[in-house]
Structure formats: C-alpha cells, structure tokens
Amino acid sequence: MDRPLVALILAGGTGTRLYPASRSDRPKQFQSFGRDRSLLAETVERAGFADETYVLTREDYVEGVRDRAPGAAILTEPEPKDTGPALAYAAYKIREQVGDCVLLVLPSDHRIEGDFEDVARTATDAAVETEGVVTLGIEPDRPATGYGYIKPGAAEDGYNRVDAFHEKPDRETATEYVEDGFYWNAGMFAWTPEAFLAATEGTPLEELVEGFEESPADAFAAVDPVSVDYAVLERADNVYVVPADVEWDDLGSWDALERVLDSEDGNAVLGDHVSIDSEGNVLASDGHVSVVSVSDLVVASFDDRTLVLPKAQAQRVREVVSELRATGEF
Structure with a gap:
C-alpha cells in the first residue's frame, strides 16, 4: 500500500458510564485506571506504526490532548454530535490536509493486547483494495449484551463481507450470536476518506458533508446526532469485517x-x-x-x-x- 496510513483517534467523549471518575472536566481518555499512562497515551502508542496520527476531540479537551499525545495533530469537531458527524468531518479535514491516504479509526478507551499492527494493516489494505468501509470484528469470549454484533458473510483474502449488523441483544440472543460465529462490533474502522465520504450519500450525513465547504459549524448545527453505525455502516453496500485476533476490552462501564x-x-x-x-x-x-x-x-x-x-x-x-x-x- 503506497498511501500514507493515518491513525485517527477518537477522544471527544466524557465516558459518562464511568462517573464519578469521569466528569466533564476530566474525561475517561485522560485517566489511567490503574496503569502508568492514560488510555489516550496508550492508544497513541498502539498506533505508532502509522505514518501520521490525528486526535479528534472537542475544544475543551485540546490542552489535555496535547499533554498526553504531544506528537499528534489535533482536530476539534465543531460540536459533539456523535460518531457519524465526527468521522465525516475528520475524513473531510484529513483529506484536505494529507491528501490521498487511508484512515485507521480507533477509540481512545480500549485495552488491547496482541499483534494489533498486523490486524490494522490487514484492515487498511482491505480498505484500499475494496474501496469500501471496513470494521474490525472481535471474536466473542462470552454472550455480552453491551456490544453490537456483526454477522460475517462471504470470505475474501483476510476479510469477510458483512451480511448484517445487529444492535445490542438480550442474553439469549447474544448466546445465539456467539454460537453462530458473529463478531463484536468494536468501533474500530478503516477506510479512505474518499470511500467514507462517498458512503454518506443518501444517508443522514449527506447534507452535513455538502455543507462542509461553506461552513462546518453551520453544517454541524443543522445535523442531528447520529452514530456512524446507523448513519453509514448499516446502510452501505460495500462493508467488510476483518477478524481481530487480539485480546480486547472496551472500558465503557x-x-x-x-x-x-x-x-x-x-x-x-x-x-x-x-x-x-x-x-x-x-x-x-x-x-x-x-x-x-x-x-x-x-x-x-x-x-x-x-x-x-x-x-x-x-x-x-x-x-x-x-x-x-x-x-x-x-
């Protein structure tokens, strides 16, 4: 792959389910929870193989991001509107600043052990090869009800087409999903900016993206909060999943x-x-x-x-x- 690989780390949330450790002035990603470094710093290091690293955050957290990710470029979303608008804005800005590249999207609150670089490069290669949107799927070790699930379809070279996304299930349904070989939807993605912005056509994000050229702030003000899963992944035709053979946990609660x-x-x-x-x-x-x-x-x-x-x-x-x-x- 001859395109630059850009790691995009999402660090704009507060981590409300970890209140009172997380508060509006000290979000989850700035804390270590028993480790030597913050979750954000660990994520930046995990993505150290990327050619460039961007952190997407909100204006109030910029100084905290600089302290914990001093080598990263910082993007500030005009206002918090969930992951759909945030990722569309990041794709638009990074394409503008970096040019032809491939994005590896990583939340800043995961704990991961294992050969993550190999998994990530498989995902970014697949994103370039398919010109689609790629998600990383975690093989479940229990019937968790707090995660969405991915039903894999036909196998390709190191990845599968996605047959369906399923919202957080009850325990009985989660048990069936695990038995049927579904993956957890971990919220880690790979795509080129062009492919992702093209995938917003005909979705709740289409007018937002069209408004970026004139005024990102006005475009954000006019859009409703929406997750990237609902806005794009569940609607797109060219969606793929790369199995992530790593130890993973989402420190969400x-x-x-x-x-x-x-x-x-x-x-x-x-x-x-x-x-x-x-x-x-x-x-x-x-x-x-x-x-x-x-x-x-x-x-x-x-x-x-x-x-x-x-x-x-x-x-x-x-x-x-x-x-x-x-x-x-x-």
Missing part, C-alpha cells in the same frame, strides 16, 4: 473494569480499600473505600462524589449523569 483490574479479597480494586466479608464488588476510588458484608456492588468514590449501585445495573450510571447535567453539576 464500571463492570467492565472488573475484567482488567487486579482482584483483592475477592473484589476488583482500584485505590485503597478495606473489605470485610465482601466479594464480587468493584471498589474504585482516588482515596479509600471500606465495605462490610456486601457483594456484587460498584462503589466508586472520586473527589467529592460517590456512586453506589448493583454491578449488574452498571449501565444505569447514565441516568445519574442525565440528572446531574440537567442541574449543571456534571
């Missing part, structure tokens, strides 16, 4: 941290703690937490905020954040 944190006294622990007759909990703080005779809880305490909820209902943190946003306290 407190129960996910249980899979990556050290276990102490039968609990997943980040920070100082005392546990008495308690197990199966996620105990996370920037200070100290103590628990007695409890199980299967999330107890997270950061700064002046504390969150307690059943581990099985970790997704409901969003409800807390919605209330706090309504009162300006997030």
